Amino acid sequence: MRRLNVPAIVFGLVLLGAWELAARAGQNSFFPPFSTVLAALWANGGVIAAQIVDTLRRAAIGLAIAVAVMVPFGALIGRIRLLGDIFEPLVNMLRPIPPPAVAPIALLFAGTGDAGKIAMIVYTCAFPILIGAIDGVRANHPMLTNVGRSLRLSRLEIMAFIDLPAALPVIMTGIRLAVAAALLVSVIAEMLLTTNGIGVYLLRSQENFRIADGLAGVVAIAVVGYFVNDLFLRLDRRLLAWHYATTGGAEGQG
Amino acid sequence: MTAPVLNASNVVKSLGGTPIIGGLTLLAEQGEFISVVGPSGCGKTTLLTCLSGLRSVDAGEISFEGQKLDGPPDGMALIFQDYSRSLLPWRRNVDNVLFGMRRMTGASAQEKREKAMEMLAAVGLSKFETHFPWQVSGGMQQRVAIARALAARPHLLLLDEPLAAVDAQTRADIQDLLLSLARQFQKTCLLVTHDVDEAIYMADRVIVLSNRPTRVIADLAVPLPKPRDQISTRAEPEFLRLREKVLTLIRSMRTAA
Amino acid sequence: MLSLLRGSLSILGFLALWEIVARSGLVPTDYFPSPILVGETLVAEIGRGEIVSAFLATFQRALIGAAAASLLAIAMALLAARYTIVRRAFDPIAEFLRPLPPAALVPLAIFFLGLGWKLYGFILVFACFWPVYLNAAQALAATSRVQIETARSFGYGDWAILAHVRLPAALPTIFIGVRMAASIGLIAAIAAEMIAGRDGLGFYLMDAGLSLRVPETFAGLVAAMVAGLLINALVMFLRALTIGWHIQLTRMEAGA
Numbered sequence: 001m002r003r004l005n006v007p008a009i010v011f012g013l014v015l016l017g018a019w020e021l022a023a024r025a026g027q028n029s030f031f032p033p034f035s036t037v038l039a040a041l042w043a044n045g046g047v048i049a050a051q052i053v054d055t056l057r058r059a060a061i062g063l064a065i066a067v068a069v070m071v072p073f074g075a076l077i078g079r080i081r082l083l084g085d086i087f088e089p090l091v092n093m094l095r096p097i098p099p100p101a102v103a104p105i106a107l108l109f110a111g112t113g114d115a116g117k118i119a120m121i122v123y124t125c126a127f128p129i130l131i132g133a134i135d136g137v138r139a140n141h142p143m144l145t146n147v148g149r150s151l152r153l154s155r156l157e158i159m160a161f162i163d164l165p166a167a168l169p170v171i172m173t174g175i176r177l178a179v180a181a182a183l184l185v186s187v188i189a190e191m192l193l194t195t196n197g198i199g200v201y202l203l204r205s206q207e208n209f210r211i212a213d214g215l216a217g218v219v220a221i222a223v224v225g226y227f228v229n230d231l232f233l234r235l236d237r238r239l240l241a242w243h244y245a246t247t248g249g250a251e252g253q254g
Numbered sequence: 255m256t257a258p259v260l261n262a263s264n265v266v267k268s269l270g271g272t273p274i275i276g277g278l279t280l281l282a283e284q285g286e287f288i289s290v291v292g293p294s295g296c297g298k299t300t301l302l303t304c305l306s307g308l309r310s311v312d313a314g315e316i317s318f319e320g321q322k323l324d325g326p327p328d329g330m331a332l333i334f335q336d337y338s339r340s341l342l343p344w345r346r347n348v349d350n351v352l353f354g355m356r357r358m359t360g361a362s363a364q365e366k367r368e369k370a371m372e373m374l375a376a377v378g379l380s381k382f383e384t385h386f387p388w389q390v391s392g393g394m395q396q397r398v399a400i401a402r403a404l405a406a407r408p409h410l411l412l413l414d415e416p417l418a419a420v421d422a423q424t425r426a427d428i429q430d431l432l433l434s435l436a437r438q439f440q441k442t443c444l445l446v447t448h449d450v451d452e453a454i455y456m457a458d459r460v461i462v463l464s465n466r467p468t469r470v471i472a473d474l475a476v477p478l479p480k481p482r483d484q485i486s487t488r489a490e491p492e493f494l495r496l497r498e499k500v501l502t503l504i505r506s507m508r509t510a511a
Numbered sequence: 512m513l514s515l516l517r518g519s520l521s522i523l524g525f526l527a528l529w530e531i532v533a534r535s536g537l538v539p540t541d542y543f544p545s546p547i548l549v550g551e552t553l554v555a556e557i558g559r560g561e562i563v564s565a566f567l568a569t570f571q572r573a574l575i576g577a578a579a580a581s582l583l584a585i586a587m588a589l590l591a592a593r594y595t596i597v598r599r600a601f602d603p604i605a606e607f608l609r610p611l612p613p614a615a616l617v618p619l620a621i622f623f624l625g626l627g628w629k630l631y632g633f634i635l636v637f638a639c640f641w642p643v644y645l646n647a648a649q650a651l652a653a654t655s656r657v658q659i660e661t662a663r664s665f666g667y668g669d670w671a672i673l674a675h676v677r678l679p680a681a682l683p684t685i686f687i688g689v690r691m692a693a694s695i696g697l698i699a700a701i702a703a704e705m706i707a708g709r710d711g712l713g714f715y716l717m718d719a720g721l722s723l724r725v726p727e728t729f730a731g732l733v734a735a736m737v738a739g740l741l742i743n744a745l746v747m748f749l750r751a752l753t754i755g756w757h758i759q760l761t762r763m764e765a766g767a
Contacts, residue, residue, distance in 0.1 A: 103720070104728045
């Protein structure tokens, strides 16, 4: 049982209380009190949930495609010198392109349906995962490979039992970055390539001056984002318990 | 009569519910070099952090030059075993020495810098002032840490196994360097070590600690002639007699534990 | 030098392949302009000046936003490092707000802040704050005990230790966050311009894309890439200025 974090609870309640009081005092329809937002969340819960599921579905598909393609691709680039020479400069050239900038081109080629949005998400997730895989495979200490050889493991066995697990911490760091990016770009993509999803819900709320409904959507997506993040953090801890035990913690986070 | 440099009486300290120090009494007079040895894990490092004022004690009292300790006092400097981490990697060697001179108020930046250079010269590192610590060998890093401690102009130098992590040759060199510096600047020194030979070689007095909760079980004078010499001192019959005595004491505690 | 040659070879090869595919007619040329056409369009657009002012507007927004957010985040992390209660109160709220996609805030923020610089300021600072704060808070809390005790034994107080030991020790990790913030800043600026803007690269791209001016869209993409390269180079330059020691040290460790 975790101990209650009293300062955080107090601070959170003070913030919400301040919001409530300021909004009530202001009587401005653009600035609804927290209780109104909660009520809107309750009333629109079904709609919001359906939209968020749509958003998450696309984010998950995009992320899955990026992982399935980019982890093996990165491992090959990292391991085979020639491929590294060919592709790394390209990766370094394309990486600085801010993901939303490819939206018009995704629109051009894939339209406003699922395909265009998923293409944007795949593009966004591709780089952190690819770079994680390249660096992960390279950071592998040659001694471990020698251990494998001395145990008379085959090349394939070495890859499966030594290279991949050893590269996993760095790959997972890339995937964690991609998860955050996937959600972010999923929302942007919906706002730009308008059809459905929570991004569209938010735009519609704005266009129709339904501020409380919009804020309810924001609260909902914050909660979902928190749990998605938490899920991947738990997955990471479970998969990489050995890594954290030997190094004593994660390095960078974001 | 002047107060002793360091006076610890009946010190008791627990960490996380485990008693570490159990009523320890220790006295250091001006100009003495004292070694403290004990079985592994007996709480030597905890003792040193208490003596330096970094940790408070549960019971008993520690006073430094007649003043009761309450936080790290002026006039005391600490040399850590973990020199590679006690030096700041973003500061060059001379700036690391300057880091130790915060309490030197009244001196201009120029004077402080000259003093820092002087101290680096005293430990034989004049040519490495502008190197970063991680650009020089482990032995040299420990010399930088010694220069930094001396630059703070301490009356008492506390040394926490300062030579545990350097190779044997370097260790002998730095032992002699420390002895000559202690004499040259007339410092009182308290060396905590697990190396019995080193403890006897360096000290005027060897204090042997018990298992946890630790207290003093022997306080032996070292009547060996000075200056010490790595070859002849270690061959003296008195050195060998003391060595046997201390080792026997420590072994008896190991079997008792 | 050799790697630079190899790098340009690979990029030239990529462009040549693109040119061949574009000319072969495998893909409709209307949708897939050749790199030469994109280059010509880019030059013409630069001559017209619109893309230049769009680039400058976006770059300026990203830079100011990321810089302001970084300073704010470092200040907050220093407070959290000095007073445990601040960290305990703030961190769970940070955990909650951090995964919130900044774009989700744009529609409602328009109501409160309008379409001007206040909107960009809010969205950018919100987007760029978290990576810097999280990295800084974590690194400031992870200072080695030995370094802190050394400083204390030499008479440094809590604030002095924060300034002279914990902050410099944390800077390499803080820069990881600042680098993320810089690229997130550019993303957020372009996204906000696309959703709500009247100028900047985001608006330029969306405008060109929706009116099917395809070569212009690609030219805008190149401009966005240049902005990304430039802002990253700027952070790396700043990093080399501030923590040159750390770069040397890692290079030495990698060589050993």
